[in-house]
Amino acid sequence: MMLDKKFLSSQPKRLSPEKPHIFTIMNDSIGKLINWIIKHKYLAVTIIFLLILIFFDENNIIKHIQLRRQESQLKADIEALQQEHDIIMHKLGELEKDAEVLEKVAREKYGMHLDNEEIFIIKD
16 A cells, blocks of 8 residues: 555654653753753752752751861860960969969069068069
8 A cells, every 4th residue: 555645744753752742842951951850860869869968958068067177176276275274273283382482473473562561663
């Protein structure tokens, strides 16, 4: 049986099974993106999941990195304050053991004197 050329041209074209018919009409970048997502749906879901974890989650990775930096800064501050505390405790121990050191600090730093003494301040 011979088919007429007009009959063949009037038949609707069948769509390829690879692409959904709605998105084959679209030739712009959104259509291409949607076609790519349909082809690589597991990869697309993984990428979306990672983006949510990195940027949009309450405990995102960026916030986690900032908190780690803040934690290391606070640890450095604690170490410096601990060293300062050790120095002060050492000085306190010296003051409690030696009365002459205590008297020297009281006179020089705080301007204290005995009742029968007079203080003369000499400026250079």
